[in-house]
Amino acid sequence: MVIRSPSLARRLPVWCLVATFTLLLAAGRAGADPLTDSFVGTTKHPVRKTTTKKPASKPASKDKPRSRFAPSAHSRGASSNADEFADDAGSSGDDEAPPRRARKPAAAATESSDDDQAGDAEDQPAARRSSTPARRPVPRKKKPRANDDGNDDGNDDGNDEGDQGQGEEEEDDGDAPSASLPVVSPRMLSFQLGGTMMGRNFKFDVPLQHESSFPRFGFLVGLETYPLRLLDDGWYRTFGLAASYSAEVIGQASVAQSNGSSTDTPVKQARWAMELRYAFELGDRVVLTPAIGLDGTSFTLSTKAPIMASACTATQMVACLPDTQSLLFGVGAHLRVAATSELGISLDGTYLQALLVKNKPANEIGYEAGTSANGFNLAAGATYLLTDWLAVHGEVPITRLTFTFHNPPATPYKTATELYYGLTAALVVMTK
Secondary structure: OOOOOHHHHHHHHHHHHHHHHHHHHHHHHHHOOOOOOOOOOOOOOOOOOOOOOOOOOOOOOOOOOOOOOOOOOOOOOHHHHHHHHHHHHHOOOOOOOOOOOOOOOHHHHHHHHHHHHHOOOOOOOHHHHOOOOOOOOOOOOOOOOEOOOOOEOHHHHHHHHHHHHHHHHHHHHHOOOOOOOOOOOOOOEEEEEEEEEEEEEEEEOOOEOOEEEEEEEEEEEEEEEOHHHHOOOOHHHHEEEEEEEEEEEEOEEEEEOOOOOEEEEEEEEEEEEEEEEEOEEOOOOEEEEEEEEEEEEEEEEOOOOOOOHHHOEOOOOOOOOOEEEEEEEEEEEEEEEEOOOOEEEEEEEEEEEEEEEOOOOOOEOOOOOEEEEEEEEEEEEEEEEOOOOEEEEEEEEEEEEEEEEEOOOOOOOOEEEEEEEEEEEEEEEEOO
């Protein structure tokens, strides 16, 4: 080829250089990867297919805006690379330099990096492909705090778990059950009602009229309460009160006659007690309850011709036993032991000292001389728990009193003894 124009020959190399530079720049812009800025000729990035497509109407995330100059690898297909190449090639002849590509936000770069590590599996969950990484659920009460990059702080996890355990311990302390099993545990309120079958022995230390009679039938009622158990924990919560009354109203005093018959006289015998108690819960099976209080016993003969005790000789053909009525001070303890969770064994003991022995009318035991008395109560029993609020209780009680007579005046007798014994059974209704 012969070049005829010197000016054309000088400008042709310049045009070739400009065209070559433009083509190289356009090819570089079309083949560069927005995530790694590598060219098509050096690294090939496969196009991932998405199973679900974002709705066009869904607004973009405010926290992570996307630049129109740097679309994500998920939304750009193979055809977008060709379109960009054509656009850049068409505008390569302009004097202006091509616009710089906008830098992705740090959050978007983190998202793309996470997506690259996730793999190309088509069945990957949508939550991992979303623009905002899903927060891992943590089973704790307090709301987890997040640091600047959106991830949960590991230190917060440990603190929250510690706080949760501490809260559970506080709830356990607030709702802590009694230290003893329910069959022996002191209750805020318990009430018992049942029947009695009791006998009585009475005699002087000289041969006067005496009796030995069994059984006589009656009833009993009892109440025990620990009202301070409604309050918070404290040493005072096991202070309690107890009261009981039992009486045998069906029974006779019989005196044998020489012809084989007997003369019967109605009698009534009764016992009562009022105590202040304090329960020590010694483990889950043993409760020891010291008590102080007042006790009383009485025996009444329903006779129309009362006589003094010294005139009631063994040769009398009718009952002439003296009446007894005493007020006593008692100090004792009640032991409860749980054999099983439903069966409890009880043992009670009280020392009695008379504060008053009645001396009027004439047939009272203290009528002829100053009289004092002392003695004891013993009882062995068992309780079977039917439900949390209902139980049956059986008991064998013994009460023994010794009367001492002080002279002057002189009396034919110096002492007398009175013994009550028998069996009681009752239903117990109680609070939890």
